[in-house]
Amino acid sequence: MNAVYPGSFDPVTLGHMDIIHRAANISERLTVAILNNPAKKSMFTVDERIEMLRHACQVLPNVEVVSFRGMLAEFVRGIDSQVVIKGVRNHRDFEYENQMAQFNKMLNSNLETLFLPASTALSLISSSAVKEIATLGGDVSKMIPQNVYNKILQKLSRV
Ligand code: PNS
Numbered sequence: 001m002n003a004v005y006p007g008s009f010d011p012v013t014l015g016h017m018d019i020i021h022r023a024a025n026i027s028e029r030l031t032v033a034i035l036n037n038p039a040k041k042s043m044f045t046v047d048e049r050i051e052m053l054r055h056a057c058q059v060l061p062n063v064e065v066v067s068f069r070g071m072l073a074e075f076v077r078g079i080d081s082q083v084v085i086k087g088v089r090n091h092r093d094f095e096y097e098n099q100m101a102q103f104n105k106m107l108n109s110n111l112e113t114l115f116l117p118a119s120t121a122l123s124l125i126s127s128s129a130v131k132e133i134a135t136l137g138g139d140v141s142k143m144i145p146q147n148v149y150n151k152i153l154q155k156l157s158r159v
Contacts, residue, residue: 003027003083003114004076006068008127009034009049010042011148012056015125019087019116024060030085032057033075034067043131043155056145073107082110089118089126 005023009016009032024030032053036046044052046067053065068075076084084104086097094115101113125143134140134152141149 001027001083002029002031002079002081003085004031004033004072004079004081005085006033006035006072006075008037008040008042009053010044010127011049011130011144011152012053013122013125013127013130013144013148014142015087015089015118015122017056017145018119018122019085020057020063021060022116023085024063027083027085028062030060030063031079031081032063032065033072034065035072036067036069044151048151052145052148052151055147071107073104073111076104076111077108082108082112084111084113086113086115087118088115089123093118 003023005020007016020030020032034046034049034053050065050067057063057065072084076082084101086101088094088097097113097115104111104113130140130143130152134156140152144152
């Protein structure tokens, strides 16, 4: 199976990394696809997000990191994949992701969405919480990969 794990990854968290490791383990090839949406305000540029994710995934030989624009259903078709993997932390994630999965199926009938339950210890982590806590001076070192932590400190000029 050639699977796609899409997201904003602004920035990638340890919750995302857990899903990436587990998805890579059950896939021949995993494409981590960062949505490039200029309309959405982000802390990190797409190039910064690609760099951070590539660094965090360098030990995983079957994982590649790319960005995409537009519709996920079209991106997946364009790279000859038919499987999208999503991590689900709680019932709110499930309701939202289930709706997305139905839309994506309508847009590309070949596409299947697989949900991986978030590991309990990581299920509170979100990119938005990381950004808020870090901006307010809190310690996010246990929520994100080390290279991302260094990058956040740089961005917030705390090094
Ligand atoms: O990490 P996120 O922000 O939850 O990721 C959301 C993402 C990028 C997976 C989702 O917004 C997406 O697939 N966007 C692409 C646009 C699209 O295909 N929209 C129609 C699906 S309903």
